Amino acid sequence: MITSKRPAAGVCALLAALTAGIVFPTAAVAGEPTGETAPKVDLVVDVSGSMRTRDIDGGTRMAAAKQAFNEVLDATPEEVQLGIRTLGADYPGDDRKRGCKDTAQLYPVGPLDRTEAKTAVATLSPTGWTPIGPALLKAADDLDSGGDSGTGSKRIVLISDGEDTCAPLDPCEVAREIAAKGIGLTIDTLGLVPNAKMRQQLSCIAEATGGTYTSVEHTDELTDRVNQLVDRAADPVVTPVATQGATECAGAPTLKSGLYTDREEFGQQRWYRVEVPAGRELRASVSVAADRAVGPSYGTLLRAVTVHGREIVRGEAAGNGRTDVLSTGLRYPKPERDDDSDGDKPAAEIVCLQVTNSFAPASGVKTTPGLPLELTVDVVDGPSNASDVASFGLGRGWWLLGALILTGFLAGLVWGWLSRWRLAVWRTN
């Protein structure tokens, strides 16, 4: 059974590969990194007046930040393009409008000249306001500019010692909108000697983009953490391809193997299509991220449905409490075709994938843009299915031995008696 299926599967796989190669000769494999785009990091440092406070290891917060920056600049890996942006560095006055525009690029994102960068850092002195939101927007532009839209990883590291002083622009929503642009950007935040409100704001910014928040009380903690974040940016990582699911299967985008990202609003459903040739297996997994405050209980459902609406298989996940993502997945091995028709193209089935979520927004949280959704699709060779519970139908254990011994013994007895009987019959004749 199994062996007879193998060659057929191989032929189908070959045909599928050939046809795929013919139909999409130049299509880039989704999720494949180009490798040329360097990881980019923009350090955004708060240079507001409060950085003068002397409460980190006996020195000012500014001194701690400068020392950390010097060490980080020394340790930055070659391939990382590093930039530095300041907020609140230039305008000392009381005009809120001007103070809230006060953000400047201290060192442009690009190949790093350590001496120049260090000289630039040395000039900083604590001055003005804390316009986090505008600074983040500008920092995102810093990373996104430079000709290439860039598939390398992008990170903003925000170092601040106070919450945003430029309401009503909520930096948390700014962060979410930056993430929704789909440029694959992560914001990590560090709070210097933080208070409760600042912790909440900075961790909200981090969560909105899948980043991390750290409280810092000592210089070495700051150095270690920033170094860690820069190193993390240098790690090669697969960049998802942005796609947009439809509201029903008809007209949904057809996906090939790869990693995709999309946005799904609360209660919305997203449909995608995948072609699964006979004898191949579809593997799909989906993660819906909670990038904002959500209700305490939530769920995600991924269904594989035929074009006629019959459900094939589903993956479901539910949870409660604090979480970053909720994910589930499914497998669908499309059986071999039974008829040996000599069709030169293996019959491919269109499988519709439906993603729904049952997250609920916490009160007062904006519902747009939608929750980030990550979808992996793999179409691989089909499994060889089991024809028995046990491996090759083999047995195991003392009961098996007992049964075999008993059977063998009885067979021996019967054989012995038979031959005696035959001997006796032969004798009498």
Place this chain on the structure above:
Amino acid sequence: MWMTRVLSASLLMLGLAAAPAVADSSPSPSASGDSAAPAAAGTSFRTATEIEQGRTATANGSAGDYLYWSFPADSGQRPTVKATVKLPGTHAAETWQVDVYDGLRRRQSCQYGAQIRTAAAGAASVDLTCVLRTVRAWSEQWANDPLPGTYYVRLTVTELTTGDLGLPVDTELRVDSKDIGGAAAVDGSLAEPLVPGIAVRSEAQESQSESGDSSDSAVLSSIEPDDGWSSGWWSDRWVWTAIGGVLAALAGIGGYALTRGSGRPSRVPPGA
């Protein structure tokens, strides 16, 4: 005669085949050392740090981070995930949780072990354990049984006071497996292990070998056990069945001999 020769030869082969498997199932920690164990953790499924079984991985993080690792588990193994979180000197009570997901990002249940634990205020550390189900070579598509492939571990704090958010913590993670062996040997097998992105990887390899381009590209998961994925045909069921066959043959000879008495028919007069 040929029967015994074939049987003994096949038993010898089986023994040889079994020997490396047995040797591998008990990795000695001193042989490889912890030098290569990663000292960082990822922050999402996509960036999960790949670790090997039998090594202690460490990571520094902040309370509130979601730390991700991934490890390979092959059929017949029953992995145990152990995580230790060293908490800062002063803190309020906080609850930590370890979750394990398979290669399809489906949450895997823990058979037993303290998966969620609350550290009392000021406690120095908290230990979490999750003993997974045995990994099978095959399961029906509608089941979420553990299958060979990548497994993700997520370690995070689920309840904490705002004052403790972002404080530095040190974590340790170790995955060990118990070899369940033939008892878990099922029929059927996957063509490819449940490693995310494996289809993309093989396509990329094909195009690389065609174009001669060998640049390393990032993959979702490049995980593989030290000795490769098991092909799935071997299990100790072969030994059991073979031994059963031999014993049945011996018992058959015994039963036959019993009916023949002591070698000479009793009715035949001596000296005939």
